[in-house]
Amino acid sequence: MGEFELLALLRERLPAAGPRVRLGSGDDAAITIPGGATATSVDALVEGVHFRRETASLREIGRKALATALSDLAAMGATAGEAYVVLGAPEEAGEPELLEIGAGLAAVAAETGTTIAGGDLVRAPALTLAITVVGHAPRPEDFVTRAGAHPGDLLVVTGALGGAAAGLLLLEDVKLAGALGAVAPGTGSLDPATADALRRRQLDPTPRLAAGAALAAAGATAMIDLSDGLAGDAGHVAAASAALLVIEAETVPIAPGVAAVAVATRRDPLKLAVAAGEDYELLAAIPPEGLGAARKALAAIDTPLTEIGRVEVAEDARGRAEIRRRDGEAVPSRGFDQLRRPRRPR
């Protein structure tokens, strides 16, 4: 089967195009009618760097690639629109394998109302997915950037953190889950359902599109999705906003089971929650008067929202984020850096 036949098969399996798409995949370019303003982001996953075939199915890889790309649109408060997918396939990947990845992409597209409007299929030495996503809003000022956090704003985070990192530890060490009860009896049990939920946080993150839109509508002044870890991503907001972000360590919501995995692997649960990435929750700054509306809107979509700190005046224009324990001690932590990533694939 050649490129064109396979592309046709992949196209057949996609959900129907959204109303903005006048011409989808198959011509030199897709044609859309974007409306007022667009937010565009691009993300890539590479086998051996961002995932391993031993721990993730092809369908999960397809799902995660699109979900993590869409997470950036969630962080803008955008409505998901279109996605354009480059699939780099090794020679040994046959038609069934590529259709599995396509099925994962198509499922997340259907779940989020995204149209996969174009793509390119190329040979590559390692399975590679590079995805551009386009989101919409009536006006450019409706999007929430990282740059608007203002002294006096509160910091809120959706969901709970550390789950993706704990899930990765469980995936990479299959004996860990079984040993947990014996190794760390004092930290609470890790029942199979909780362990599975942690693994799913790593393999199948959910882009917080509805929560992002709700936080934008409630007046969020700055927002980011937690891909690099709370510490690093708060640092990005601080730098873009030239503000000091102070996060109270004890208020950071930690996902169920993270403590058990942390203790069993001799790690600090808080560090797993703030220094490891890939939770794809949202961190937002919001003026105190917007908090009530934000809480109400997020409760309506069953998404937890936790107040974890505040925005203060920075010492200098570079801005800074700090995670403090109640005793005043700072939590040493750093964000995730693609080029400093250790060799061990995740």
Add this chain to the structure above:
Amino acid sequence: MGEFELLALLRERLPAAGPRVRLGSGDDAAITIPGGATATSVDALVEGVHFRRETASLREIGRKALATALSDLAAMGATAGEAYVVLGAPEEAGEPELLEIGAGLAAVAAETGTTIAGGDLVRAPALTLAITVVGHAPRPEDFVTRAGAHPGDLLVVTGALGGAAAGLLLLEDVKLAGALGAVAPGTGSLDPATADALRRRQLDPTPRLAAGAALAAAGATAMIDLSDGLAGDAGHVAAASAALLVIEAETVPIAPGVAAVAVATRRDPLKLAVAAGEDYELLAAIPPEGLGAARKALAAIDTPLTEIGRVEVAEDARGRAEIRRRDGEAVPSRGFDQLRRPRRPR
């Protein structure tokens, strides 16, 4: 140097953002005000598959990646707008190497009025560039797809063909250029300037943006850029338009020097021109009454335009393209297929 510092360095070297871009690279997403309608296309180049470091400089690789992506916008008659770049970098690629690629991207962006509005930098086993480009037009119907070719339309092609394929042969066999005079004295000499021009056609293609816009304005009914080769790409237009495209072999413009390279390598020059790809010229269908305006507009931008055939009624809805010699013989040829690409990298 880490990801964020390097991205900042790359950003510094980009040309200024265009008027549609409200927020460029550096946040979760870029923000643009697209206007009426957008054409979006995505393309990828992979080391060892689409280029080799032995025959292409990093700057040329950066240039070609953006130029070939923009070629798809030229084929829509779009005005180039924004580009979003995924750069997959092997561990051994250092800061100077990545900045060289960035310089190539920035140069083509400046030459074409494209804003590089976002990107992602990841580790990858082979140097990879995946680029999404967005072009603009007032209305969706201003774009020219592959699907509108109508019986009675004339077929025109910009520039001359076969140059990229002949250039590749010269690049892959460095002794070929020197041997040409002796091997094929009857085919005209291949002077160093012509040989160099052929190599440049392979390494540094020009997206025909102005020509594409002019052909669209002159009433082109269907258009495609010649990436897979005239035979294959005419087949795509025929299929999308459900029409028969008849191309007269003797009228196909062949680039200077192609004949010499073809004979020296025991190839048919016409086959080099129609079956090999990467010339990135435009093939358009245009009603006879539009031809005068198209000729005039292309003469004004010094772009050759040649009439090479006509659109006829197809035998069935699948459409078909045929390249005929004057004696009626069809030229056997096939387009380029990514997945059937031979192992030897280009």
